[in-house]
Amino acid sequence: MKKIKIILSLLIIVIAIGFLIAKKDGGYSATDVLENANFTVENPSITIHTVDTDKEDIYTRIKIPEETQKRLLQAFQNAKFDKATINPVDYDYRITISLNTGYTMYLVSEKRSLTVNRTEENYTMVNDNDFFSILEKVTK
Template sequence: MMKKTIYSVTDILEGVDFDVEEQSLSVESIDIKTEDMFKVIEISEVQQKKLIDTFSKAKFQKTNYSSEWDYRINITLNKGYVLYLDSNKKIIVPENKRVAYVIKGDNDFFSVLNELVK
């Protein structure tokens, strides 16, 4: 049986640097049935930092591609990163990549996100 490769966030986001001072994150819900399909979800700076911190520690495994996006996240660190999320399957797809990743282990990124968007 072939061993599945585990990736860190630095493997899936090109040149990412979590040590920059200025960090921000925005979350938009996606509803493809509406004309304006992106709706901004207000989150505080403390919540942004918690999501960024949780995401920075995540481990990933490649998975089947998903297009059931319910969120788009924009993370600004040393540069901007856009991620599309399927929160039901815990899948993350970096923009401009045709590769999907599922978060492995006990990382609670999606739990934190779901708490924020209630």
């Protein structure tokens, strides 16, 4: 009986440690956030608009060179995400990633966060692979 208690205790400890490691490395991938997005399609693109609620037309499109679009898409694809809470007043960009379908999101660059329009889910990029630094350079 004593051996069973020791084995059971060790088993519980191993499972708990495994769960903590999985949770730490876990989070969400870009395909989780965008509901099975296919990043291998031909001619993927990204469209970015600034959001300024003080203007009559609150969206202003930013022209992005094709090479920069590829870098942004690659960074987004490799990013990791966690669930978050975002105040819509803070949005400063609206982006649309066109892959197998269009995925529109609103970004809060200061908090490295986004809201996926289709699902209304909020996420923070915990490992953005320079997505926001590339975005900052292209929007200046």
